[in-house]
Amino acid sequence: MAEIHGGQIAARQLRAAGIDTVFGVVAGPMIELFAGAQEAGLHVVGCRHEINGGFMAQAWGYQKKKAGVLIVGSGPALTNAITPLYVATASALPLVVLGGSAFGGTLGLGAFQELDQLALAKPACKWTGQVDATARIAEWIHLALGKAVEGRPGGVYLDFPGHLVGKRVPEEQVTLRSAPEVTRAFPDPDAIARTADLLESAERPLVLVGKGAAWADAGPALAKLVDLGIPYVTSPMARGTLPDDHPSFANAARSQALAGADVIVMFGGRFNWIFGLGRRFASGAKIVQVDVEAEEAFSGATLTTAIVADAAIAAEQLGAALAGRKLRSAGSSWLAGLRAAAAKNEAGAEKALADDSIPIQPYRLVNEVKAALPRDAIVIEEGETIMGICRAMLPSYRSRGRLNAGTTGCMGVGAPYAVGAKLACPEAPVVAVLGDYAFGAAAMCVETAQRVGAHPVFVVANNEGIAGHMIQDHMLPPGSPRIAALLPARYDKLAEMVDGFAAHVERPEQIRPALEQALAADRVAVVHVRIDPKAVRLGGSNYLQ
Ligand SMILES: Cc1ncc(C[n+]2csc(CCOP(=O)(O)OP(=O)(O)O)c2C)c(N)n1
Secondary structure (H helix, E strand, O other), X not given: OOEEEHHHHHHHHHHHOOOOEEEEOOOOOOHHHHXXXXXXXXXXXXXXXXXXHHHHHHHHHHHHXXXXXXXEOOOHHHHHHHHHHHHHHHHOOOXXXXXXXXXXXXXXXXXXXXXXXXXXXXXXXXXXXXXXXXXXXXXXXXXXXXXXXXXXXXXXXXXXEHHHHOOEXXXXXXXXOXXXXXXXXXXXXXXXXXXXXXXXXXXXXXXXXXXXXXXXXXXXXXXXXXXXXXXXEEOHHHOOOOOOOOOOEOHHXXXXXXXXXXXXXXXXXXXXHHHXXXXXXXXXXXXXXXXXXXXXXXXXOOOOEEEEOOHHHHHHHHHHHHOOOOOOOOOXXXXXXXXXXXXXXXXXXXXXXXXXXXXXXXXXHHHHHHHHOOOOOEEEEEOOHHHHHHHHHOOOOOOOOEEEOOOOOOOOOHHXXXXXXXXXXXXXXXXXXXXXXXXXXXXXXXHHHHXXXXXXXXEEEEOOEOXXXXXXXXXXXXXXXXXXXXXXXXXXXXXXXXXXXXXXXXXXXXXHHHXXXXXXXXXXXXXXXXXXXXXXXXXXXXXXX
């Protein structure tokens, strides 16, 4: 009777669920899982740190609309995976961590890497489980993959007690599970009819778009709504769900839009700090929220109605309900006023965008990236100063094509997100504009990227520190040792280290050719741009808004 070990069972279930790529750092007691995955023909991406692997996996999963899978060993390997689990859950990205833990039979005695891994993972996860028998591994993986992607996506941890991993069981005892068809949540027709009436009679309607709408691929359905002349504002990562050159796109007049609207319909986003905790609206404004989770109805925003539904289906039905009706706001000055405000806000940065100075000003760098950016690019931005400027200035035209520090503002996500996204979408140009701190926090991803044949372009905006020298010079004691300012290191050397494409840029006119060569290089690319350490973003911090 043929016997198979736990790693082979896991790999077969992953394969059956349509997972062809997994991420991880090879470690005990999970070596059999890596071996099983390779034997089953999965692409196993060996990462340089579990935190990077967890971010790669969640970006891969977000692009593929599947669970991103990270395999880690016990003890410190698992603690390293807690941050990506927390980020995945907070940012609603699909991640499954399969973590080995110490062998049963020795627990309590100081076993190697002994740790209550489930307890540690729990607050960072939407679901946790622990394998209780080798023959049930397929079933546990089936559960974990489903929990990560259904409802609101998030982080899931499945613990593998070490002694169950290498154990062999007769093949007949193993049953692979197949995923059920999960229908998408349809909205209450009555609530849709009432929301359509609200939008029809609104003087200043506004649509808000969150990452749930991107996950639901709601762009075409949302277009039917905003094409009626309704302005819309997106969360930073929902950019591109509708192309940013849509005439109703109002992110550049976001404050005016939020404060001025009298009817707001939110699709797939949460009223957390990213939308001002739901407190930025005019008093008396009517707010309808469409979300797959009913509990989201209770937040800082005072809702008129919460519609529990898939964002694409709700948008489609709302569009159908409004077809042929004339909105009261049509032809009014509401959309035109926001467009004018957006143009004025954008004009405020015009001089900075064209600045010829040396050292290079960050707005000029971002303007050059914008000019070189292919329309189908996946764009990633990270840092404090540079992320804020990219968010304001770089467009997105592709659904799920925008990734950044997200709900948790976590630094160190940008480089691994770029690798994970590139592995999921090899045909897409992937451009990650990262601060020097942000890039440095995950810089070994350059080696991983080159080794696994994922070739993003990393643009390192080097202003020599955390928010350049701003914090060091103005917020820390004068003359104190440098803790926020960093050395003017040559990060392009990291690309040279692995025979990637490296460019070092100090003058504005060198930026575009370097970017164009990097995009065409077919190797991992680091375009290192020295920018003014004293330069700040117009308009203040990303996190204190
Ligand atoms: C994991 C984590 N640690 C620390 C911070 C605090 N923090 C916010 S922005 C930032 C770095 C910004 O510097 P850089 O990436 O060089 O971009 P710049 O602001 O200089 O453009 C840090 C450390 C954080 N957000 N996340």
